[in-house]
Amino acid sequence: MAAIQLGQAALRELDTCVHCGLCLPACPTYRELGQEPDSPRGRIYLARALFEGRLDPRGPALEHLDLCLGCLACETACPSGVHYGVILEDVRAATEAVRPRSVLVRWLRHLLLRWLLPSPGRLALAARLLRIGRALRLDALAPRHLRELGRAAPPVPPRPSRALLPAELPPPAPAAPLRVGLLAGCVQDVLLGETNLSTARVLGLYGCTVVNPPGQVCCGALAAHAGDRETARELARRNIEAFEGVDYVVVNAAGCGAHMKKYGHLLADDPEWAVRAEAFSRRVRDFSELLAALAAEGRGPELPGVAAGDGARPAVAYQDACHLAHGQGIRTQPRALLGQVCEVRNLADEACCGSAGFYNLVQPEMATAARDRKVEQIRATGARTVVTGNAGCLLQLRAGVRAAGLDVEVVHIADYLARRYDELGAAARPAGAGGGAQVAGAAARRE
Amino acid sequence: MAHEDVIRELQAIVGPRWVLHRPEDLLAYECDGYTLERRPPLAVVQPDSTEEVSRVLRALHRRRIPFIPRGAGTGLSGGAIPQGGEVVISLTRMNRLLEVDVENQRAVVQPGHVNLHLTQKVQGHGYYYAPDPSSQYACTLGGNVAENAGGPHCLKYGVTMNHVLGLTLVLPDGEVVRLGGKAWDYPGYDLVGLVVGSEGTMGVVTEIVVRLLRRPQAVKTCLALFDTVEDASRTVSGITARGIIPAALELMDRLAIDAVEKGNFPVGYPPDIQAVLIAEVDGLAAGLDDQMERIVAVCRENNVREVRVARTDAERALWWNNRKTAFGAMGKLAPDYYVQDGVIPRSKLTEVLRRIDEISREYGLPVANVFHAGDGNLHPLVLYDRRQPGVVEKVVKAGSAILKACVDAGGTISGEHGIGIEKREDMRLVFTQADLDAQSCVREVFDPDGLANPGKLLPSPARCVDIRALPVAGAAGGAGRAG
Numbered sequence: 001m002a003a004i005q006l007g008q009a010a011l012r013e014l015d016t017c018v019h020c021g022l023c024l025p026a027c028p029t030y031r032e033l034g035q036e037p038d039s040p041r042g043r044i045y046l047a048r049a050l051f052e053g054r055l056d057p058r059g060p061a062l063e064h065l066d067l068c069l070g071c072l073a074c075e076t077a078c079p080s081g082v083h084y085g086v087i088l089e090d091v092r093a094a095t096e097a098v099r100p101r102s103v104l105v106r107w108l109r110h111l112l113l114r115w116l117l118p119s120p121g122r123l124a125l126a127a128r129l130l131r132i133g134r135a136l137r138l139d140a141l142a143p144r145h146l147r148e149l150g151r152a153a154p155p156v157p158p159r160p161s162r163a164l165l166p167a168e169l170p171p172p173a174p175a176a177p178l179r180v181g182l183l184a185g186c187v188q189d190v191l192l193g194e195t196n197l198s199t200a201r202v203l204g205l206y207g208c209t210v211v212n213p214p215g216q217v218c219c220g221a222l223a224a225h226a227g228d229r230e231t232a233r234e235l236a237r238r239n240i241e242a243f244e245g246v247d248y249v250v251v252n253a254a255g256c257g258a259h260m261k262k263y264g265h266l267l268a269d270d271p272e273w274a275v276r277a278e279a280f281s282r283r284v285r286d287f288s289e290l291l292a293a294l295a296a297e298g299r300g301p302e303l304p305g306v307a308a309g310d311g312a313r314p315a316v317a318y319q320d321a322c323h324l325a326h327g328q329g330i331r332t333q334p335r336a337l338l339g340q341v342c343e344v345r346n347l348a349d350e351a352c353c354g355s356a357g358f359y360n361l362v363q364p365e366m367a368t369a370a371r372d373r374k375v376e377q378i379r380a381t382g383a384r385t386v387v388t389g390n391a392g393c394l395l396q397l398r399a400g401v402r403a404a405g406l407d408v409e410v411v412h413i414a415d416y417l418a419r420r421y422d423e424l425g426a427a428a429r430p431a432g433a434g435g436g437a438q439v440a441g442a443a444a445r446r447e
Numbered sequence: 448m449a450h451e452d453v454i455r456e457l458q459a460i461v462g463p464r465w466v467l468h469r470p471e472d473l474l475a476y477e478c479d480g481y482t483l484e485r486r487p488p489l490a491v492v493q494p495d496s497t498e499e500v501s502r503v504l505r506a507l508h509r510r511r512i513p514f515i516p517r518g519a520g521t522g523l524s525g526g527a528i529p530q531g532g533e534v535v536i537s538l539t540r541m542n543r544l545l546e547v548d549v550e551n552q553r554a555v556v557q558p559g560h561v562n563l564h565l566t567q568k569v570q571g572h573g574y575y576y577a578p579d580p581s582s583q584y585a586c587t588l589g590g591n592v593a594e595n596a597g598g599p600h601c602l603k604y605g606v607t608m609n610h611v612l613g614l615t616l617v618l619p620d621g622e623v624v625r626l627g628g629k630a631w632d633y634p635g636y637d638l639v640g641l642v643v644g645s646e647g648t649m650g651v652v653t654e655i656v657v658r659l660l661r662r663p664q665a666v667k668t669c670l671a672l673f674d675t676v677e678d679a680s681r682t683v684s685g686i687t688a689r690g691i692i693p694a695a696l697e698l699m700d701r702l703a704i705d706a707v708e709k710g711n712f713p714v715g716y717p718p719d720i721q722a723v724l725i726a727e728v729d730g731l732a733a734g735l736d737d738q739m740e741r742i743v744a745v746c747r748e749n750n751v752r753e754v755r756v757a758r759t760d761a762e763r764a765l766w767w768n769n770r771k772t773a774f775g776a777m778g779k780l781a782p783d784y785y786v787q788d789g790v791i792p793r794s795k796l797t798e799v800l801r802r803i804d805e806i807s808r809e810y811g812l813p814v815a816n817v818f819h820a821g822d823g824n825l826h827p828l829v830l831y832d833r834r835q836p837g838v839v840e841k842v843v844k845a846g847s848a849i850l851k852a853c854v855d856a857g858g859t860i861s862g863e864h865g866i867g868i869e870k871r872e873d874m875r876l877v878f879t880q881a882d883l884d885a886q887s888c889v890r891e892v893f894d895p896d897g898l899a900n901p902g903k904l905l906p907s908p909a910r911c912v913d914i915r916a917l918p919v920a921g922a923a924g925g926a927g928r929a930g
Contacts, residue, residue, distance in 0.1 A: 015782040019482050020775040021521040022585045025561055034493060034539025034559070035467065036520065042475030049474055061471040077584070079710050079775025 002098070003053030009083075009265070010090035014051070016082045017044045023084075026077035028352050028370050029067050037064040040074035040084055047091045057095045065091055067366060069359050070225055071352035072326035085327070086265075092227030113228045117186045117218045118235055124160050127190035131156040145364035152398035153191060160184070161193030165212040171204040173428035180290070181211045181246040183239075183260070185253055186218035188391045195391070198418035199252045199287055205301040205421060205428050206294045208250075215242035219251075221259035224266070225357050236263045237273055240280045249280070252287040252414050254390035255357060258327030260284045286324060287414055288389055292333035295340075301426035303340060315343045316416070317383040319374070319397065320350045321390035334389055334413055341420040347377040355396035371400040379406060386410045450489055453510055457492045457534070460502045465493040465540070476517070476535050480582075480774075481525035481869055482783065483839060488515065488529040493537045497615055497623060497653040500536065504651065505621030507534055513898045514619075516647040518559060518587030522594060523774075523786050524867030526646045530902045536651055538589050544568055545654065552659045553612060553629055558589020558652050562596075565657070574659040577604040580863065581771040592652050595644030597863030599695040599770070602821035603729075604660070606863065608643045613656035616642060616649065619898045629656055641889070646865050647900035649893035663729035666694070667739045668763045671724040671746040671754040672717065676700050676816075678749045679722035680796040683820040685745040686726065687793060691738055695727040696821030700800075702780070703773050703815040703828070710776030712768040720752060724820070725766055773817045774828065780815070781830035785842050788864040789853030793823045802852040803827050810845040812838075824862035825853065847873060871906045 006014070023040040024030050030039035037046060043065055049055040065088065074084050101109075116122050133139065139150045162184040171177050180203060184196055200210040220235035240263065243249050251257035264278035285293075294300060318338060324330045338344045354360055354370030374397065378386055386401075386408055388394055397410045411419075450468075457466045467473060468490045477485035489512065494500045507514050514534045517527040529535065542559035549572045556565060562583040566575040579598035580586055586596070592614070597606045604610075613627035627639035642649050673679040679698055686693060699707070701721050708716060716723060724746070728738045739756060746754045757763040777784040791799050800816065803825075807814040815828040827849050831838050846869075850860045854876045860866070866874060874883060887905055891897075 016778040018775060018778040018782075018784055019478065020480055020582070021519050022582060022772070022775050024519050024521075024585050025564075030539075034537065034542070035472075035491075036475035036537075037467070037472050039475070045475045045477075046471070055471055055474065059471050060469055061474075064471070076711070079707075079772030080778030081709070081711050081776075082778065 002057070004050045004057050004091065004094040004098075006047075006051050006087075006090050006094055010047075010087045011051070013083050013087050014044060014048050016080050017041065017078075018080060019045070020079065022079055023074035023077045026073040028069055028071060028073070028354075029366060031351070032366060032369050038067055040078075043068055044082070044084065044087060047087050050091065050095070057098050058100055062095055062099065067363060069322075069352050069354065069356040069366070069370070071322035071356060073322065073350060073352065076326045076350075089224055089227075089229075092225070093229040096227040109226065109228070113223045113226060114231050117222060118231065120160065120162065120186070120189065120217065123186055123190050124163075127156050127160065131158075143364070145368060146361065148399040148403055149360065149395055152395050152402055154194070156191060157193050159193070160189045161196035162189055162212055162216075164193065164197060165200055165210070167212055167214065169200055169204065169210040169212070171207050171209060171428065173207070177207055177209040178248065179211055179246045180208045181213060181216075181243040181249045183219060183249060183251045183253075183256060184212065184216060185256060185391070188253055192391050192394070192412070195252060195412045195414050198412070199250070199414040202291070202414055202417050202421065203250065205426065206291055206299050207429070211246050213242040217242075219256040219260050221255050222357050224259060229266075233266055233270070236260075236266055236277065239263075240273065240276050243280065243283075246283070248283050248285045248290055250285055250287055250290055252389065252412070253392075254286065254321035254323035254327065255392060257284060257286045258323035261328065286328060286330050286333075286389065288324075288334040288337055289328070289330050292336050295337065299429065301421055302429055303421070303424055303426050313341070313343045314385065315345055315381075315383040316385040316387050317345045317347055317378055317381040319347060319353065319378075319386055319388040319393060321388055321393045322350075322352045322356070324389050325350050334387075337417060338387060338413070341417070341424065345381040345383050347374070347381060349377070353393050353396050353400070355390075355392035357392065360392075360396055367396070371396055372404070375400040375404045375406065378408060379404070384408055385416070387413050387416050389413045453506065453512060453534075454490055456506045457490065457503060460506065461492055461494050461499055465495070467491040476520075476529070479517070479520040479522045479525065479527040481523055481528065481867060483785065483843065484525060484528060484868060486529050486531045488533050488535045491535040491537050493540045495540050497617065500617045500651050500653050501621045501623050503534075503536065504617055504619060508620045508896070508898065511896060511898065513901045514651075515900050516558075516589065516593065516651045518590035518593075519561070519585050521582040521586040522590060522867065523788070523864040524594070524861070524869040526594060526865050526867040526900070526903055527590075528868060530868070533901070538587065538651075538653075541653065542587070547572075547659075548629075549574060549659070551629070552661070553656055554659055555654055555656050556588055557654060558587060558592070560588050562586050562588055562591060569659055570662065573662050575662050576610065576657060577601075577660050578607045578610055581774065583771075588655055588657070589652055592643050592655055593645070593647050594863065594865035597819065597822070597824065599697050599767075599819055600727075601863070602696055602819065603692055603694045608640055610658045611639055611643055611655060612658060614639055614642055614652050615654035616652055618650045619894045619896060623653075627656065644865070645890075646867065646904045648890055648904050650899055663694075663731075665732035665735050666727060666729040666763070667735050668725065668727040668757040668766065669739060669742060669746075669754055670714075670757070670766055671726065671751045672720045673722040673724065674720060674750065674752055676722045676800055677797050678751070679724045680800065680820070682724060682746050682749040682751070683796060684793055685749060686742055687821065689741060689745065691728070691741060693726050693742070693821060694729040695725065696819070697725040697770055698816070698818050698820040699723045699770065699773060700816040702813060702830075703817045706776040706780050706815060707769045707773050709779035710769070710772050712765060712772060714765060714769045717752075725770055770817075774826075777815065777828055777830065781813070782832045782834075783830070784815075785829040785831065785846055786864070787825065787827045787829070787846050787849050788861045789825045789827070789850050789858060790860075790862040791823045791825060791853050791856045791858035793821070795856040795858070796820065796823065799825065799852055799856050799858075803849055806845055806848045806852070809848075810841050812842060812845055814845075814849075819862070822862065823858065851876060866904045868903055871902075871904065874904075874906050
């Protein structure tokens with residue numbers, strides 16, 4: 001039986017797991033099934049057995065790894081700090097070649113990961129086809145879970161967001177502006193472009209010049225999670241190139257941000273790119289992460305009439321996107337930002353909503369179970385608005401809320417902040433206010 | 448496959464989804480938190496009710512197939528590890544909280560319920576479930592019953608046995624019996640006390656009636672940093688000698704501190720201190736400050752370098768998270784660890800620690816120490832890498848030597864983790880053959896065919912049938928009994 005090859009980093013993580021089991025209750029699939037092979041500890045055990053040649057990678061072992069959402073809740077729970085995501089990605093990459101997959105699935109994966117996602121032009125074309133398909137009601141032919149997801153998506157805008165954003169958008173009141181590159185994303189760019197426009201507007205209120213480099217592409221997270229590391233590496237190189245010369249790269253999708261913060265790791269063994277990749281990763285910031293840091297330095301819009309304890313503050317539930325909370329450790333920042341303009345309510349736990357990249361397309365049963373759990377938690381908060389920091393969660397929760405017949409809107413944090421700032425008549429701070437120079441300086445020092 | 452018919456019957460009872468039998472599905476059940484020995488089970492079955500457990504056991508009993516009850520598999524003595532050929536009865540689906548009776552301070556839960564979840568569910572009423580093993584985020588109440596689990600707060604509140612009022616037990620032949628009940632005491636033999644800590648050797652527990660305690664009005668926690676473990680140990684004796692009964696008294700030595708500081712909850716301990724002591728008092732708010740001051744005074748008398756009282760709940764939670772993840776964090780120091788669970792009289796703390804240090808040097812294996820110092824319950828963690836040739840034998844020997852040191856000091860070989868397969872032979876350190884034979888007889892009353900978690904808890908051979916064959920006045924503890 002052929003053993004699979006794993007990299008040094010993954011092997012180190014395997015060694016760090018001492019099989020204590022504290023990760024079990026954090027895992028959504030274990031909670032659903034109560035079965036050890038579908039727990040983080042069990043999957044690590046299977047990964048080791050695959051590496052040691054005790055299990056055949058062509059057998060059912062990979063079913064258990066495939067059922068993993070990759071939510072990384074186990075990383076938060078692990079006392080030893082095992083980076084489970086490194087193991088998972090490595091196993092998926094190592095087993096891709098030997099996996100029993102039908103020709104059709106291989107072709108579809110290739111089409112999606114190597115042909116469609118990396119190309120903004122093809123994505124825009126695909127979006128246009130989607131618009132036509134919807135107009136002709138072709139979506140009625142899709143399986144139920146896809147139909148539910150499709151209905152949750154907003155109408156496809158006629159043009160991707162990057163076509164609407166200028167190459168450089170200076171802030172309304174420049175105070176030693178920071179130059180931040182905005183990752184337009186792949187799916188987000190064509191389906192949820194509005195969020196990118198909101199992101200750019202809000203960044204402007206925090207004194208940022210928003211840069212929209214023409215060469216940027218999909219971040220590559222989907223390819224990496226699916227085991228196509230070569231595509232992921234190529235996309236990383238193109239983005240590193242495209243975002244040269246900005247202080248920060250701002251990402252408003254949790255999964256993309258978590259992945260781009262690991263470009264350094266992804267290209268660590270590429271002598272030509274390793275150093276640049278590492279430097280790039282250090283400049284990546286989640287949208288809420290950067291804004292909260294700027295707010296702490298006194299930047300950001302002036303918000304008249306939102307006194308603390310103001311009874312008129314609307315209640316919103318905040319949903320932690322896994323790749324923000326577990327992947328990047330970002331929990332307080334979005335809550336702090338929202339807290340400026342509304343009352344923030346927490347959901348019962350941080351469990352994954354089931355979206356998880358394209359997990360909800362390939363594992364509909366488990367994804368729906370996770371989603372419905374989450375919707376119950378949303379209902380329990382009594383809030384009429386749910387805010388999240390990730391496009392995948394957004395579509396998944398919208399579908400869930402709709403299926404449950406709940407009158408709750410699901411909004412991206414950038415859209416929500418933009419709307420609230422408008423409602424409150426927030427104005428950009430005049431030049432000279434805040435400590436922008438310090439931030440810029442800090443960014444420069446980081447290089 | 449030889450076992451196709453039993454798999455089919457189990458599938459018919461619980462549904463095909465809840466029976467695992469392919470090698471790939473069984474591998475993860477090879478071991479629990481104890482990883483020195485590993486063998487896959489025949490199958491894993493996940494029943495959903497007492498009724499299903501009964502039918503499963505009946506099916507196995509008919510074929511004389513042994514079984515192992517298993518919760519989250521966080522046990523540390525190998526109590527849920529197959530020896531080959533058993534069916535694992537996984538109780539993870541039976542995780543419901545069946546009844547909460549706040550007025551009478553009790554609740555009924557299924558065995559798969561996670562320990563911490565019970566407290567989370569009743570805390571809104573002002574109650575909690577007291578036994579809090581360090582694995583309480585993950586371990587199940589069924590597992591706690593099997594191992595008679597303890598935890599940091601057992602110093603004041605007692606172990607699992609002191610909090611279980613009644614049990615529903617499915618005997619190995621499938622018969623369902625109820626032991627104890629909802630009242631705080633029952634006449635007759637204490638069969639609940641017998642089953643708690645029996646490590647699954649008497650059947651499968653399917654319902655547990657537990658006591659709930661009122662949350663203390665106030666809690667105060669202090670953290671004391673010492674330059675020597677001896678000073679910290681003397682502080683422990685000093686606190687109890689003054690008649691203070693802390694809710695918890697926990698100690699970690701340098702190596703343990705190294706691990707937790709690299710883990711997910713670093714406190715930021717100075718890199719050169721040798722011991723950390725956590726002392727907690729709880730109860731009525733009045734008088735708590737006074738108790739804490741007295742504890743701080745004892746720390747000062749014993750050359751404490753720094754002592755802080757927690758100012759916020761967040762600070763207190765961080766200290767406890769740091770302490771409670773100590774075992775799991777050992778992965779930061781070595782690929783494998785072997786934890787011991789010795790108990791000694793508190794007054795012998797310094798001398799036994801010195802002996803453990805000697806053993807560590809004799810065997811060339813680093814040993815980190817985490818202990819429930821107040822109860823004299825030590826957890827020396829022997830660190831190793833299983834890939835080194837011959838190291839496993841050395842680790843096992845060092846573990847036994849540590850236990851012997853505990854017994855020699857007037858202690859015993861398990862405070863809260865149970866015996867499992869790990870310490871079967873070490874049972875001979877504390878019991879004579881006659882004692883062990885008597886225990887076998889008790890076990891066989893419940894499990895005459897030896898199907899319930901065979902090979903655990905008691906050293907082999909230890910069969911009741913031998914003792915029955917003896918002449919009545921025979922000296923059961925005689926030398927001839929050893930074989």
